[in-house]
Amino acid sequence: MNHSTVFADALRERSRARLTARQDEVIALSHSLHAEPELAYEETRSAAKIADLMEGSGFAVARGVCDLPTAFTATAGSGDLVIGICAEFDALPGIGHACGHNVNGAAAVAAALSLAEIADEIGVTVKLLGTPAEEYGGGKVDMIHGGAFDDVAAAMMVHAGPEDCAGACTLAISSWQVSYTGTPAHAAVMPHRGVNAADAMTLAQVAIGLQRQQMIPGGIVHGFVASAGEAPNVIPARADASYDCRAETLEDLRELQRAIRACFAAGALATGADLEIRSVGNDYVDLHQDTTMASVYADAASRLGRTVIPSEQGMRGASTDMGNVSHLVPSIHPFIGYNTNNPTAHHPEFTRYGTSDGADRAVLDGGLAMAWTALALATDASHRTSLLGRLAGRQTGTTGN
Numbered sequence: 001m002n003h004s005t006v007f008a009d010a011l012r013e014r015s016r017a018r019l020t021a022r023q024d025e026v027i028a029l030s031h032s033l034h035a036e037p038e039l040a041y042e043e044t045r046s047a048a049k050i051a052d053l054m055e056g057s058g059f060a061v062a063r064g065v066c067d068l069p070t071a072f073t074a075t076a077g078s079g080d081l082v083i084g085i086c087a088e089f090d091a092l093p094g095i096g097h098a099c100g101h102n103v104n105g106a107a108a109v110a111a112a113l114s115l116a117e118i119a120d121e122i123g124v125t126v127k128l129l130g131t132p133a134e135e136y137g138g139g140k141v142d143m144i145h146g147g148a149f150d151d152v153a154a155a156m157m158v159h160a161g162p163e164d165c166a167g168a169c170t171l172a173i174s175s176w177q178v179s180y181t182g183t184p185a186h187a188a189v190m191p192h193r194g195v196n197a198a199d200a201m202t203l204a205q206v207a208i209g210l211q212r213q214q215m216i217p218g219g220i221v222h223g224f225v226a227s228a229g230e231a232p233n234v235i236p237a238r239a240d241a242s243y244d245c246r247a248e249t250l251e252d253l254r255e256l257q258r259a260i261r262a263c264f265a266a267g268a269l270a271t272g273a274d275l276e277i278r279s280v281g282n283d284y285v286d287l288h289q290d291t292t293m294a295s296v297y298a299d300a301a302s303r304l305g306r307t308v309i310p311s312e313q314g315m316r317g318a319s320t321d322m323g324n325v326s327h328l329v330p331s332i333h334p335f336i337g338y339n340t341n342n343p344t345a346h347h348p349e350f351t352r353y354g355t356s357d358g359a360d361r362a363v364l365d366g367g368l369a370m371a372w373t374a375l376a377l378a379t380d381a382s383h384r385t386s387l388l389g390r391l392a393g394r395q396t397g398t399t400g401n
Contacts (some may be wrong), residue, residue, distance in 0.1 A: 008349045008379060009120045011281050013304075015371045019110055019115035019364060022057075026113070026367070029053060030106035034223065034354045037091030040133035043070045046089040047130055050074075050109060053126060056060060062385045064147025071139060072130040076110065077119025081384060082391075083374045084127045084152035085111050086322065088159075098351040099135065100160020103359050103366070106265035107336065110367020116375050122378040127152060131321075135176070138282030138321040144328060153391040154330050154377060157322060158360070158366035161335035162344055164301060167294035167311030167339060168335070170287040171220070171246040172253040173282040173319035178204075178223075178264055180273040184237040193234030195272045198228035202241040211263055218248040219256040239273075242280075246319055250285045252349040287323035292383065293373065297332050301374035304365045308334070318345070328394070330387060332373070334364035381383060 019026070029049060039044050047063075047070040054074035055061040063072045087108035088101045097103075112128040119126050125236035129148055133139035143149065174376030180201055185194030209220055215221070223243030245260055247253040261277065270277035289311070298308040322333045338358030353359055379384045 003394050004379070006284060011121065011375055012372055015114040015375070016368060019114040020367055021148045022113050023364055024054065026106050026110045026363060029109060030102045030363050031355045033089055033102035033105055034097050035084045037094060037096035038089075039042040040136040041068070041139070043090050043132050046070070046105070047072060047132065047364045048206045050087055050089065050105060050130055054112065057116075057396060059112070059116070059128070066148055068132060068145045068146070070130070070132040070147070071143055072168075073126040075125060075164060075292045076112070076116040076132070076182045077125045079119060079123035079378070079387060080082070081123055082125045082151045082153050082171065083378075084129055084149060084155040085370060086129050086131050086140065086155060086157040086158050086325070088131055088157065089234050090133055092319070092346065095346075095348045097354045098118065098348060099345045100321060100350070101358070102156060102354055103160040103363055106363045107370070109364035110364055111113050111156075111370035114368055118375065119327040122375060124374060124378050128185040133281070133322055136161075138280060138324070140173050140321040140322045141282035141284070144253045144324060149256060149325060149329055149341065150395070152329050153192075153372070153387040154290075155325050156198065156293070156297070156332045156370050156373065158334055158370060160345070160362065161337050161341075161356070162340050163337035164306050164308045164335060165311060166308050166334040167289050167291065168333065169311070170323055171248060171319045172216070172284060172286045172323065173244055174253060174257060174283045176243045176245075177278045177280055178241045178243055178371075179276045180268065181276070182235065182237045182271065182273040184202040184253065184317055185235045187235055191235060191293055195237070196235050197239040197271075198236035200267035200275070201225055201228055201241060201269040202267070202400040203270050204264045207263035207266045211259055215259070216247060216256050218252065220246040221256070221260055246365060248284070248286060253283070254374045259400040278342070282308055282321065282324070284321050285323045285327055287320055287333055288326045289332050290326075291379065293330060293332045294334065296376045296383075297334055297373045298367060300376065303372065306365060330390060338362045362391070398401050
């Protein structure tokens with residue numbers, strides 16, 4: 001066994017020991033986030049819980065960064081290689097942490113704590129980024145625009161799921177609020193004087209259904225009608241819906257949007273209703289995980305006894321604002337698995353397992369696997385040089401990722 005291997009093994013064990021000493025606090029944090037779910041951009045308690053823990057652990061914490069009240073950064077170490085670890089903590093309406101963001105956020109904290117133990121020895125600055133509103137709005141995109149990732153050479157996070165997977169891609173997505181405005185009238189006495197907004201929405205939905213045969217491969221459209229009238233004897237003067245479009249790339253998404261926008265326009269044309277389409281939050285682009293980083297992570301997870309399935313078998317239909325980060329910074333977004341007895345993310349039953357023994361193990365293993373990934377990247381001369389070179393190119397505008 002050579003000296004570098006002995007050195008790396010010793011650092012891994014030190015980072016593990018640091019996490020072991022703090023594991024009760026980290027698990028308590030996961031359970032606390034789970035018990036008090038908060039929605040996008042409203043995660044006041046959740047953000048404070050994480051920021052307070054990091055501040056009490058000696059990290060330099062900046063709150064309310066990028067003009068987002070629930071965004072923050074927490075840094076430790078002074079190396080030139082800045083490793084960004086993204087902590088998610090928002091929940092879903094009505095079903096709480098059915099996407100496991102309590103696990104995601106706590107695992108990020110676990111990674112930052114264990115990596116900080118060895119940061120200066122491997123020339124790393126640990127930067128925990130508290131990223132709000134992944135489920136709706138895209139806080140990471142806001143933080144990109146606010147400069148929070150400008151100094152980050154590599155970014156990572158883990159996401160809760162029913163199995164472990166490294167390297168899988170996700171879809172680009174855009175969200176719309178769609179409204180038709182018509183003219184009310186008595187539905188029996190003077191229906192010909194009304195302009196039926198509900199009919200406009202119905203026609204648009206039929207058009208979308210027919211469009212599916214010609215839809216760009218990989219395109220997905222889904223949504224719901226929130227309101228379409230208030231009384232059966234009054235022509236509906238207003239109809240509102242929420243719709244998402246997804247596609248394999250941003251270019252494909254733009255093509256799909258044009259087709260679906262035409263479907264909504266058809267409803268307005270046929271009925272005479274006025275149409276308004278409003279974008280909601282930021283568009284998410286497709287996730288491109290760095291293959292080298294994904295391989296290093298898979299090796300780290302295997303050291304912890306986890307079985308990581310190939311990327312082509314991983315979840316494909318989901319979307320994440322980590323995709324936007326991955327187009328800027330070399331990134332990974334592996335899934336860290338635990339038994340949920342079949343329910344997957346965004347199912348109410350998934351929420352129940354977020355504080356199970358398996359979920360707690362995922363928090364600790366996911367955190368340690370990320371710390372060991374950062375260790376491997378920092379101590380391998382080729383990996384380190386590549387990451388710093390790509391960062392320098394990005395900062396000078398001479399190269400892109």
